[in-house]
């Protein structure tokens with residue numbers, strides 16, 4: 400896992416494999432110990448279309464993610480369920496890096512600087 404300078408991390412487990420949820424907890428511990436202190440963590444329980452073979456209960460995953468203040472969502476990459484949601488929530492939680500935005504919040508125009516006249520030796 401490479402996390403130096405990261406603003407956010409999404410950790411994915413497979414809801415049909417309990418061991419992937421246990422492994423995820425190790426990654427969270429690693430992130431908390433060595434990752435940036437303000438990193439936003441999102442946990443995605445993938446393959447939520449396979450509820451018949453579910454091994455990780457949604458309630459258990461939610462309780463755990465609440466305890467570590469992480470974003471939680473169950474996803475299905477196969478059926479395109481909740482794929483955008485973690486990204487949207489992450490973008491809400493990442494603090495703005497611009498402490499002094501332009502007044503009015505309407506942005507500003509980048510203007511071309513008048514080029515300095517070239518000096519010539521003769």
Ligand SMILES: Nc1nc2c(ncn2[C@@H]2O[C@H](COP(=O)(O)OP(=O)(O)OP(=O)(O)O)[C@@H](O)[C@H]2O)c(=O)[nH]1
Pocket residue numbers: 413445446447448449474475476477478
């Ligand atoms: N039913 C279902 N299958 C999925 C989903 N996402 C991935 N898969 C399938 O799971 C298998 C592994 O997908 P990969 O993208 O290779 O994921 P991986 O983490 O490398 O592999 P595993 O951990 O072994 O699942 C492939 O057969 C995918 O088609 C999903 O949301 N639902």
